[in-house]
Amino acid sequence: MTKKKRIVIIGGSAAGPKAAAKARRMDNDADIIILQKDADLSMASCGYPYYVGGYFDDRNMLLSTPTGVTRDPQFYLNAKAIEARTNTEVTAIDAVNHTLTYKDLLKDLGGTLEYDKLIIATGATPRMPPIPGTDLKGITTLQSMKDADFLRRVRDEKVIKKAVVIGGGLIGIETCEALQLAGIEITVIELLPQLLMFLDWELAKLVENHVRSKSANVITGNGIAEFLGENGKLTGVKLANGTELPCELAVVAIGVIPNVRLAREAGITIGQTGGIEVNEYMQTSNPDIYAVGDCVETVNRITGRKVLAPYGDLANLQGRVAGENAATLNSVTFPGTIQTGICKVFDFAAGATGLSESTARRLGYEDITTVINASPDKPGFMDGLLLVTKLVAETKTGKILGAQCVGPGNVSKQIAQWAMAIQGGLTVEDLVNADLPYAPPFSLAIDHFIATAHIMQNKMKCRFKGISSMEVQEKVKNNGKPFILDVRGPDEYEEMRLGIGERLIPLGALRKRLNELPEDKDHEIICYCKISLRGYEASIVLEGNGWKNVKVMEGGIMAWPYAREK
């Protein structure tokens, strides 16, 4: 009898169990062992904020199959013939001898284990700011089941009144919402000038405005200098600018660091990003060792660069690839990421795929065109909700480089569409006539996605000159004296307006009231409406009548990120 192949997986959260299950499906005979440091297995960690926020009360839902069976060692053994050892920490990998040493944390006993193929899925550790006071009681992250349990108790006990969230990324925002729903006065503190760095500033600002509208406070461009405490308990935080904020709870969400110690000590190559380097087979520099999930770096499919992309969906997909390759002979590949992400923000969602403008420019992309489109996801009579999209495309080829979308509308569908368009290498010209599912309960006759492509096409064909809200604001602040033209109706103007010195001339009256425009045909005129479709039409009317310096403020009032007069 030949010796059974043994596949050992270090880590039992997301990528590890997926790799194990796939390996089992590929090889019914192999010995498959998961070693997991934590007490739990296969936790739905992306669900923690929703458990804390009270979207559901049954903690076991985070740990069980859709039919309610807990994914514990017994489940893995019975359903998948996989041996899962929890509370078992791997302490070293001996790559030369194909063994690893581990410690049973409950029994405090060590042991060694041989492997034929090893899959490292050690995840990542939350970063902590290097400042005084991090050992105070009341400071936590939201990365483990234990963290989730702690914060859920905070919710249920209703003792804590004030909290801060350090970091305005995905998890920071999700935690902010969860704690706000728990009735806690909350402040998000972000060192960088904006929330959600996967968005460009103007869209991030719309998210920030929405967070504020929920009575959550937001501080950007200001880091935390010190945790303050009394008797070992957190009493507040001190910011870099000296401000002190009293609070009894601080949740730190400033990103994660890949757990690569075991790999590094085993002589495996670590990439420049700090994640374990893997090839397209998810194989490390040691051919018998694979690595998957938050501990690896992966390739950005657009830029070709290595990036860290600690997302649950990628972890699962990588696990599937590594599981198959460990069980067979490197038969499948993982193509990398386009860094698609999404985040619920109270009644908004904020998502992105591909490159933002700021990322693209930082990476040296110069030949890019961007547009902003604001329009509802469905007709008004079906209670359509606003979407604001920023699209980034390569000017020469029209290829879509990235899209971001925020708002109360169906952001997730929009981002999914853009993600598929990017993966298909599609161009603006391909998308202007996209054939998408249309019926009034689901979209506009010309879906927001297609309308965004239309605006991009018009801009690329120089049919209008766009101007961003930031540029307009800058001009107004610097007394640039552009003629600012709001072409909405009087009722709309009464209800909501910018108050930046604009003149109201409704589009329907514009052709008769051209005498109210600047006599100088070279005077800069900036048109806008609610979402800037009428603004676009107004610009055409003005250009058709001889004005030469007409611009359209993209996204109109709905994408204006600053305070309005009303």
Add this chain to the structure above:
Amino acid sequence: MTKKKRIVIIGGSAAGPKAAAKARRMDNDADIIILQKDADLSMASCGYPYYVGGYFDDRNMLLSTPTGVTRDPQFYLNAKAIEARTNTEVTAIDAVNHTLTYKDLLKDLGGTLEYDKLIIATGATPRMPPIPGTDLKGITTLQSMKDADFLRRVRDEKVIKKAVVIGGGLIGIETCEALQLAGIEITVIELLPQLLMFLDWELAKLVENHVRSKSANVITGNGIAEFLGENGKLTGVKLANGTELPCELAVVAIGVIPNVRLAREAGITIGQTGGIEVNEYMQTSNPDIYAVGDCVETVNRITGRKVLAPYGDLANLQGRVAGENAATLNSVTFPGTIQTGICKVFDFAAGATGLSESTARRLGYEDITTVINASPDKPGFMDGLLLVTKLVAETKTGKILGAQCVGPGNVSKQIAQWAMAIQGGLTVEDLVNADLPYAPPFSLAIDHFIATAHIMQNKMKCRFKGISSMEVQEKVKNNGKPFILDVRGPDEYEEMRLGIGERLIPLGALRKRLNELPEDKDHEIICYCKISLRGYEASIVLEGNGWKNVKVMEGGIMAWPYAREK
């Protein structure tokens, strides 16, 4: 001064006004005239069923811009400098002399009009069955504002108790829902063996089951033979099989016929489908005449064949292309359709894009593989809802040919993803590692879309042998004696089960209870679970233990279209 170019558009519903508006944006100086037979302009006709069903009460929402301005002639004149003449029927086109004759229906006056470019957007007329009684009062369609007004009055007056809908297509189903919501006892009558012909039978059956669960009756495979009446009023319908159904209202929704009389009489080529033939510029056989919307045929981008695709979204996109080309020199093209469509069915949606299996086979595609996947759109703890998807791919290349999806989950997003995948020419291998927006409020870590691609990949790699519910039902009916194995848990079995002679052995117990399986290793075994992931795993266990004829029933119990024991 040169004479202004005159662009005339016949038809003012969807494609016509879009073409006019685009032409205006391309040419600020042209004379642009819309001639519209109806009293209304630019009606949101896809919204009629929702007005009838009471989703909203303000009729004007169907006729106005998002900011509430009615799209009447005054609006077109002021906002777009377009002359729109309503109640004006074009009676003939003189293509040689570039003129047309029209009749003002209110004043009963005729006239002629010259054009440089003409755009025909005459739409389509509802088909009526060629049977006795069609002139009875109480028989209507739902294609015009007048129809919508009539049916809305039916809703508001609450006099009519029983109605039938003739035709189980998109509009038939939407009308069925609208009338059911109006408190009317409703029966849908479809001549063909299933509802919604864009779906394959087994998915259409799931829709039918859902319609029935809403107390609406469905009759398939039975046409209508006669409308019955008394004193000129409808009292019932008689079916082909002799059945008589009493009813006071009948809504006919058996499709539409392109309105091509004007075009044909002007010598313009009509295609074999019955629609006006156009090239990629939306130009008819007469280079100065374009045609758009429900009156034209368009090319199916997958098959290359001409088809009729009377959808509102395509009408708008075609209008945009023709408007630009009429104003310029054929600068843009319309690539055709992949026949993406979606329909709300009470709490379900049903959508499709590309080819169904039955369409593909009818067109001679032989090298295809299909799979069915049933799984939730989101995690259980975020109240995920079921989606059932059938995917059709080319076996040799893995290219996606079509996808259909039904269920209470986010069908629209799934279909949009598939539509983009098809438009990008993507293959199953491209999609198994798609990077889509994941967070628990929006999707599973492995989205239903990606999971569907996984199952297709596994099937194409012969990792399991799928069997459809129809084949299983057939085998059971014919005493085929397969060993049918339900691998769910005992609680699930108590709650819901097929009752087709299956044996329950939970997956977790299977490896220990192999002795309960047929001794004959060639005996046909059919595994399934709720959605068939566990069914798939069970099939691997059995094959790993020597059974050679193991199949997985695709989609599991959730995609079972027949009656269940419980």
